Structure formats: C-alpha cells, structure tokens
Amino acid sequence: MAEPVLMLALSPTMEEGTITRWHKKEGDAIAQGDLICEVETDKAAMEYESVNQGTLLAILVPAGGRAAVGAPIAVVGKPGEDVGAFRARAQEPAAAPAASAAPAPTGPKGATPAVRAGAVSPPSSGLRRIKASPLARRLARERRLDLGRIAGSGPGGRVVKQDLTAARTLPSGGVKPGLLPGAVAPKGATAPPAQDQRIPLSGKRKVIAQRLAESKFSAPHYYLKIDVDAGRFLEARERLNARLGEEARISVNALLLKIAAEALKRHPIVNSGWRGDHILAYARADIGLAVAQEDGLITPVVRDCGAKGVLAIERELGELIARARVNRLKPEEYTGATFTITNLGSYGILEFTAIINPPGSAILAVGRIRRVPVAEEGDRLAVRPQMILTLSCDHRVVDGAVGAAFLKDLKALIEDPVDALYTLNL
Amino acid sequence: MASFDYDLVVLGAGPGGYVAAIRAAQLGLKAAVVEKDRPGGVCLNIGCIPSKALIHDAELVRSAAELGELGAKVDLSSLDYAKAYARSRKAADTLSKGVVYLLKKNKIELVVGEGTIRSPHEIAVKGGRTLTGKNLLIATGSRPRAIPGFEFDEKTILSSNGALLLQKLPRRVGILGGGAIGVEFAHVMNAFGVEVHLVEMLEQLLPLEDAEAVEVLARSFKKRGIALYTGTKASGYTRSGSALKLALEGKEGGKELEVDQILVVVGRAPNTEGIGLESIGLEAERGFIPVGDYGQTAVAGVYAIGDVVATPMLAHVASKEGEIAAEHMAGRKPRPRLDLNAIPGAVYCEPQLASFGYTEKKAREAGLAFEKGVMPYRAAGKSVAVGKTEGLVKILVDKETREILGAHVVGAEATELVHELLLAKSAELLPEDVATMIHAHPTLSEAVMEAARLVEGWAIAI
Numbered sequence: 001m002a003e004p005v006l007m008l009a010l011s012p013t014m015e016e017g018t019i020t021r022w023h024k025k026e027g028d029a030i031a032q033g034d035l036i037c038e039v040e041t042d043k044a045a046m047e048y049e050s051v052n053q054g055t056l057l058a059i060l061v062p063a064g065g066r067a068a069v070g071a072p073i074a075v076v077g078k079p080g081e082d083v084g085a086f087r088a089r090a091q092e093p094a095a096a097p098a099a100s101a102a103p104a105p106t107g108p109k110g111a112t113p114a115v116r117a118g119a120v121s122p123p124s125s126g127l128r129r130i131k132a133s134p135l136a137r138r139l140a141r142e143r144r145l146d147l148g149r150i151a152g153s154g155p156g157g158r159v160v161k162q163d164l165t166a167a168r169t170l171p172s173g174g175v176k177p178g179l180l181p182g183a184v185a186p187k188g189a190t191a192p193p194a195q196d197q198r199i200p201l202s203g204k205r206k207v208i209a210q211r212l213a214e215s216k217f218s219a220p221h222y223y224l225k226i227d228v229d230a231g232r233f234l235e236a237r238e239r240l241n242a243r244l245g246e247e248a249r250i251s252v253n254a255l256l257l258k259i260a261a262e263a264l265k266r267h268p269i270v271n272s273g274w275r276g277d278h279i280l281a282y283a284r285a286d287i288g289l290a291v292a293q294e295d296g297l298i299t300p301v302v303r304d305c306g307a308k309g310v311l312a313i314e315r316e317l318g319e320l321i322a323r324a325r326v327n328r329l330k331p332e333e334y335t336g337a338t339f340t341i342t343n344l345g346s347y348g349i350l351e352f353t354a355i356i357n358p359p360g361s362a363i364l365a366v367g368r369i370r371r372v373p374v375a376e377e378g379d380r381l382a383v384r385p386q387m388i389l390t391l392s393c394d395h396r397v398v399d400g401a402v403g404a405a406f407l408k409d410l411k412a413l414i415e416d417p418v419d420a421l422y423t424l425n426l
Numbered sequence: 427m428a429s430f431d432y433d434l435v436v437l438g439a440g441p442g443g444y445v446a447a448i449r450a451a452q453l454g455l456k457a458a459v460v461e462k463d464r465p466g467g468v469c470l471n472i473g474c475i476p477s478k479a480l481i482h483d484a485e486l487v488r489s490a491a492e493l494g495e496l497g498a499k500v501d502l503s504s505l506d507y508a509k510a511y512a513r514s515r516k517a518a519d520t521l522s523k524g525v526v527y528l529l530k531k532n533k534i535e536l537v538v539g540e541g542t543i544r545s546p547h548e549i550a551v552k553g554g555r556t557l558t559g560k561n562l563l564i565a566t567g568s569r570p571r572a573i574p575g576f577e578f579d580e581k582t583i584l585s586s587n588g589a590l591l592l593q594k595l596p597r598r599v600g601i602l603g604g605g606a607i608g609v610e611f612a613h614v615m616n617a618f619g620v621e622v623h624l625v626e627m628l629e630q631l632l633p634l635e636d637a638e639a640v641e642v643l644a645r646s647f648k649k650r651g652i653a654l655y656t657g658t659k660a661s662g663y664t665r666s667g668s669a670l671k672l673a674l675e676g677k678e679g680g681k682e683l684e685v686d687q688i689l690v691v692v693g694r695a696p697n698t699e700g701i702g703l704e705s706i707g708l709e710a711e712r713g714f715i716p717v718g719d720y721g722q723t724a725v726a727g728v729y730a731i732g733d734v735v736a737t738p739m740l741a742h743v744a745s746k747e748g749e750i751a752a753e754h755m756a757g758r759k760p761r762p763r764l765d766l767n768a769i770p771g772a773v774y775c776e777p778q779l780a781s782f783g784y785t786e787k788k789a790r791e792a793g794l795a796f797e798k799g800v801m802p803y804r805a806a807g808k809s810v811a812v813g814k815t816e817g818l819v820k821i822l823v824d825k826e827t828r829e830i831l832g833a834h835v836v837g838a839e840a841t842e843l844v845h846e847l848l849l850a851k852s853a854e855l856l857p858e859d860v861a862t863m864i865h866a867h868p869t870l871s872e873a874v875m876e877a878a879r880l881v882e883g884w885a886i887a888i
Contacts, residue, residue: 134854134855134856134859135827135828135855138827138828138856139827154854160854
C-alpha cells in the first residue's frame with residue numbers, strides 16, 4: 001500500500017524544512033537508507049535518508065518547497081498505485097501548500113499513515129537522536145536554539161545547560177560579515193527584479209540576521225586600525241611555496257591564521273569570551289575564517305592553530321572552505337571560534353570593520369595589500385606593500401590598551417615573520 | 427627526560443588522597459601515598475565515620491524511649507558510653523584497614539611517615555627515603571580550628587578530635603560553634619544524657635543552611651532540652667573547682683554557664699604549613715592553595731585537592747577532586763571543577779538535614795527570580811505511620827527556566843531523600859520530571875514528589 005514520506009524533525013526545535021534538492025525522481029526505486037533529498041533547516045543542509053522502501057510514486061513537495069515537520073513530502077509504494085488522494089491532501093491548504101498545520105496525516109484515511117507518523121522520531125536513518133537534558137530542551141525551546149547543532153558536553157555527549165550558555169552568544173551558524181577571496185558572488189548581485197519583490201527569508205538568512213544583530217547589540221564594539229608593511233610576509237610566503245613546490249600552496253589566510261595564533265598566545269585575553277558572569281579564557285586558539293556562500297556566509301574553524309604547522313592549517317582550511325562553499329560543514333566545524341579573521345582584500349577593499357563572531361571577543365578584518373609610497377628613515381621615499389588591519393574588540397573582555405598591544409605584536413610578527421618562525425612550528 | 431620512581435606521589439591518605447591514588451592506578455599510573463598517621467584521614471579515623479557510629483547509637487537510645495510507648499520497660503541504667511566509644515573505634519579501624527587493602531589491591535605503595543615536599547618532583551619522608559614522582563598531589567587535609575582564649579588541651583577544652591576519643595561523657599558541656607559538627611555532637615551528647623549548651627555566634631544554627639529548614643531542627647532541639655544560644659559569643663572561661671564557668675555575650679547582655687567541658691568546633695584550618703610549599707615556590711592564600719579547574723597548582727605537575735583548596739571541606743568533595751586530578755594527570759579530560767550548587771551537605775542529627783544549592787536567602791541575594799515548594803513530611807502517610815512527622819522538603823526553582831536551584835530536606839532519612847532531587851539537579855531534570863514519576867507508597871520519598879508537584883502548582887496531598 002502506498003504510504004507518505006514525511007518531513008522528519010532534524011532537531012527538536014525544527015518546525016519546518018525546505019527541500020533544496022531531490023536525489024530521486026518519480027518512478028525511482030528506493031531502499032531504506034537511500035539518500036532521497038536534501039533538506040535545509042534554519043542553517044545547515046541535511047541529507048534525508050529514506051526510512052521507506054518501494055517506488056517513489058509521487059513528489060508532493062518539489063525542490064524549493066517547504067514542509068512542516070510531519071507533513072508528507074512524497075509517496076512511496078508499488079508501481080501503479082493511485083496517489084491521487086495524497087496529492088489532493090497535499091494541496092488542500094492552498095495558501096500554504098506544504099506547511100499544513102495538521103501535523104501528520106492521521107486518522108480518517110486509515111491506520112497506515114498514522115503508523116508512519118510515529119516514525120517521525122527517526123529510527124536508524126541518517127538522522128541522529130539528539131541527546132539533551134530536560135532543562136537544556138526547555139531552554140533551547142525558549143531561546144529558539146537548535147539543539148542539533150550544539151555539541152554536548154554532558155555524559156555521552158548530552159547537551160546540558162552549560163552548552164547552551166555558550167551557544168547563546170554563539171551564532172549557530174558562525175556567521176560573519178566577511179567574504180573570502182575568490183568567493184562566489186552573493187545572490188543579491190544578480191539582475192534587479194522588474195518590480196519590488198518580497199524575498200522570503202531562508203533559514204540561514206534568519207540566523208545571520210539574528211546572530212549578527214545579537215553580537216553587535218550586546219557586545220560593545222570598538223575598533224583599532226593599524227598599517228602593516230607586508231613585504232617580508234609576502235617574501236616568507238614565496239619562500240615557503242617555493243620549497244613546497246607542487247605539494248601545496250600556502251595561502252595568505254593560512255599564514256595569517258598561524259601568525260594570529262602566535263600573537264594570541266602572547267595576549268591570551270584576546271582569545272577569551274564573555275560569559276555573562278565570567279570571562280572564559282580559551283586554552284586553544286580555534287580560529288574561524290569567514291567564507292562567502294552563494295546564499296550567505298559561514299565561518300569554518302581551524303582548531304588549535306597554535307599547535308599546528310602552517311602546512312597543516314593550509315590543508316585543513318582548504319578542505320573546510322571547499323565544503324563550506326557547498327554547504328556541507330558539520331555544526332562542529334563552523335561553531336566555537338575563539339578568534340575570527342575576515343579578509344575582503346580580493347574585492348579591493350582597503351579597510352573595513354567587522355562584527356565580532358561570538359563566543360570570541362575579537363575579529364580581525366584584513367584589507368587588500370597595495371603598494372604605497374612611504375617615508376623611510378631619513379625621509380627617503382620608498383614604495384612598500386602595505387596592508388591595513390582592523391581589529392574589532394568586545395570591550396567587556398578586551399580593553400583598548402590590551403587590544404592595541406595585541407595588534408602591535410601582530411603587526412611585528414607580520415612585518416618580521418622570521419622572528420615568529422622561531423616559535424612557529426612551520 | 428628525567429625518570430621518576432612513580433607517576434604520582436600523593437601526600438596524605440585521606441578520602442581525597444587515597445581515592446586519587448586508586449583512580450590514578452586504574453588509569454595505569456604507578457602511584458605511592460605518604461601518610462604520617464593512619465590511612466583514611468580525618469574522615470575515617472576522627473571524623474565522619476566514628477561520629478556516625480556514635481550518632482547511630484544515640485538513635486538507638488532515643489528509640490528505646492519509643493518502646494516505652496508500647497508499654498515495654500527499657501532499663502537504660504547500665505548504658506555505658508565507653509561501649510559506644512569502642513564500637514565507633516572498631517568501625518574506624520575496620521575502614522582504615524579497608525583503605526590499606528584497597529591501596530594494596532591497586533598496587534599502590536603506602537609509605538608511613540611525615541612527608542615534606544622538596545621539589546616539584548620529590549617528597550622526602552622524615553627519617554626515611556625520598557620518593558620521586560612525575561606528579562605530586564597535595565592532599566594533607568585540615569585540622570580543627572582553635573579560637574583565642576580556648577586553646578585545646580583535649581581535657582577540658584576539646585576539639586572534635588578529643589571529643590570523638592572521649593570514653594566518658596561530661597555531665598554538662600558547652601559546645602562553641604553551631605555548624606554541622608557542633609550540631610551533631612549536641613545531638614549525640616543529648617541522647618546520652620549530657621546537659622548540652624550549644625553556642626553559635628551568628629543568628630542561626632547551621633548558618634549556611636536554609637532558615638526554614640534549620641527552624642525545624644532548632645525547634646526539635648529545644649524540645650529535647652538542648653539549650654541554644656544564637657547570636658552569642660563565648661568571651662572566655664574560668665575554672666571553678668572541677669567545673670568551668672563559660673562567659674557568653676549575647677544580644678541581651680552577658681551570661682555565665684557552668685559546664686564540665688567545652689567543645690570548640692568553629693571550623694577547620696587547612697594543613698598547608700610545614701609541608702614544604704615554600705620549597706617549590708607555592709604560596710597559600712588565606713591558608714588555601716590556589717588551583718585550576720583540575721586541581722593544578724601554579725607549579726607544573728603539582729596538584730592539590732580536598733581541604734587544602736578553597737572548595738567546601740567535605741570528604742565527598744575531596745574524593746571527587748582527587749578523581750578529577752588523577753584523570754587530568756593521566757591525560758584524560760575529566761569534567762572540570764565541581765558544580766558547587768550540586769554538592770550535597772548532610773547533617774546527621776535528629777532530625778537530619780541535607781541540602782544542596784541555593785538557600786532562599788542566597789537566591790534572594792543573587793537577585794534570582796525563584797519559586798519555592800515547601801512540603802511538610804506530614805503530607806506523606808508514611809511519616810505519620812512511623813511517627814516521623816517532624817520535617818519538610820523544600821525545593822527552590824528558577825521562575826522562568828524551571829531549573830532546580832536548590833533543595834533542603836529536614837527530617838527522618840533526609841540525608842538519603844535529598845539524593846533524588848540531587849540527581850534531578852545533576853541530570854538537569856525539571857521539577858515536573860520528579861512530580862510525574864511514580865513513587866512507591868507509602869514512603870517518605872512521596873514528600874519529595876509532593877514538593878515537586880507543589881512547585882509545579884498541583885500538589886495533591888496538601
């Protein structure tokens with residue numbers, strides 16, 4: 001007998017999901033565990049693995065459509081079975097096609113759909129059960145946090161209250177107002193519509209809006225700007241790359257991550273987070289880098305940059321960025337940056353100020369490197385490659401002089417990386 | 427790399443030190459423990475364990491009176507405290523031997539002697555050898571704190587040590603300090619027929635406990651004839667024949683009591699002097715050694731736990747800290763530090779009092795918006811059946827999040843009952859989880875359930 005495929009709750013707080021892509025088409029055979037479609041919740045894209053078996057008879061919610069948790073998105077059964085009833089029901093509430101208020105097709109049409117509705121709590125499909133304490137669930141519900149994206153620190157990985165306190169200021173998206181060199185053009189750059197147009201908010205857009213506003217409104221930001229002579233920095237990078245040959249190419253960003261980690265070691269308070277009733281000084285420098293995506297942006301995090309060599313950082317970063325571009329990062333890969341770098345140099349941006357990415361307390365905005373005339377010793381004019389760095393700090397944690405001292409050391413390390421190399425494990 | 431005799435050398439074999447050594451051994455570390463006295467520390471030898479033996483005996487004596495209600499004539503005239511004392515020593519001995527056995531079983535060397543830290547990796551045992559360890563753990567515990575004018579002689583002016591080693595009780599006693607230790611001694615001595623005067627400087631007995639819960643206990647004590655003097659300071663004493671005249675200063679002026687012995691139980695002082703801290707450049711702050719989340723001191727490889735660090739001076743806290751430190755040394759990543767709001771405190775008198783987390787006063791001071799559910803024991807049928815209606819269960823809950831902020835249980839079996847709520851707190855359950863769980867009938871635990879229901883607004887038994 002034909003039965004509906006239901007939108008599953010990918011997290012306890014998920015109310016609806018958008019189907020971004022169907023991997024099966026009508027008429028395809030489906031086995032349990034097959035990837036049938038991709039679903040976007042408020043931020044991440046998740047893969048929907050089938051809990052049903054049979055032939056995909058009908059797709060009720062096409063790609064781009066939304067469905068409430070428990071609502072049917074497709075029908076599976078034997079070839080030739082009539083799916084008219086399912087289609088009719090799916091179209092009933094004309095205004096909101098798929099996001100029907102009725103949670104699941106229970107009741108009148110017989111027991112089977114009701115039984116399937118019971119399968120909403122995902123069995124052994126790819127959708128994991130989220131472990132969380134009752135208090136954490138309640139708090140998550142109140143604060144509209146997605147437990148699915150919060151790494152649990154309790155017994156057996158259970159999400160406990162403390163994890164939410166961290167996540168409260170933590171953009172579950174690790175969202176950043178910065179783009180990466182060579183980034184894809186944001187959607188807004190396409191041709192203007194012929195008339196005013198309402199653009200529905202994607203889950204990701206909502207998170208970006210909420211998290212950035214929260215950071216900017218709750219953390220008292222101030223900004224420090226410094227110019228840096230990038231000559232030796234570029235030279236060092238050239239030499240590294242010459243030595244590496246075909247093996248790899250160290251990017252400006254990877255080298256910046258490494259040097260920033262070194263500067264953070266010397267100024268641990270810049271690598272700290274405001275936690276309401278205390279400041280948490282992080283043991284490791286987990287540095288995020290803002291990466292543009294087609295429909296938003298995300299901050300993949302390279303963990304413990306202080307302990308890694310620049311080559312390891314480059315490889316990890318490359319891998320994370322590649323997956324970030326196609327929305328394939330796991331929550332733990334884009335959350336919890338203790339410090340963040342955003343680089344708009346490739347857009348020709350000279351300098352800019354960024355919004356802090358919690359739970360960190362500072363973000364470094366990197367402008368383009370350009371050649372400028374500078375007065376050297378004895379007032380001789382010389383032309384040097386120069387880069388402007390702007391540090392945004394959370395004044396609750398990092399006082400002006402502290403931020404300035406950090407930036408001064410960072411400048412010194414970039415201007416004379418050889419000095420840094422003694423302590424960097426390159 | 428230097429090589430050491432041991433991965434871990436522990437200074438002090440109390441409930442912190444020996445547990446840390448065993449945990450370390452379980453994780454594959456080679457450990458040794460240096461102890462100058464008997465293994466098991468204060469807890470086993472002159473603290474929790476012998477005192478609980480005496481408290482148990484005190485309860486037997488008190489329940490003998492209940493038999494009278496059934497018409498039985500119980501003759502207590504031959505009651506001999508020396509026998510109770512002997513039983514308490516036997517319990518202490520058994521458990522101390524148990525510690526020796528546990529250490530041996532885990533292949534931990536026990537070195538008897540006074541150890542002193544010589545370097546971050548060395549402990550020298552007086553008149554013996556020097557043990558070297560990759561890690562050192564300071565677990566030297568604490569001793570009774572004295573007050574000026576009442577120096578211990580353990581004959582007339584007793585510390586808790588002396589009081590536990592009494593083979594004969596005085597006729598009249600003045601107890602200075604209304605904390606857990608003072609209250610427990612008051613209970614035992616009262617049960618054995620001593621005239622007890624309990625003096626507390628602050629306005630409330632058990633000053634850190636919830637006022638409403640303490641009120642139940644204070645009422646019960648007064649009913650049993652224990653004289654309570656709160657908001658009262660002992661200013662000195664004079665000898666008058668074999669008796670002592672104890673001078674008190676209270677709100678209503680001075681007063682003089684005649685007693686035979688004075689027990690001073692005003693707290694405990696950490697043992698951080700004379701153990702060689704200075705040789706590794708460690709400095710105690712107000713007696714306590716500053717430590718990080720896992721008990722690490724400022725000196726790499728040296729850890730400190732238990733009464734020498736500034737967490738509550740409780741055996742179960744020391745043990746947990748010992749486990750955390752050992753796991754950290756072994757390269758594990760234990761859950762750091764204790765949640766101070768989830769540490770139970772237990773006072774073993776009658777009625778018992780047990781609690782964790784915020785009191786109403788502390789919650790108010792912290793500016794928390796909270797709700798409370800206070801359920802008298804009487805609401806649980808069992809309490810009436812067994813004649814233990816004196817008591818209450820009190821739960822404090824965050825008004826918004828429903829998080830359990832604290833719980834206070836006073837009454838029979840309170841020290842056991844509190845754990846249901848403590849589990850709820852630790853596992854972050856909500857009052858509704860306790861309220862909806864089926865509890866066996868008839869039990870005292872039903873009062874816990876009813877308190878949870880009360881705070882959720884649907885108590886049935888009240």
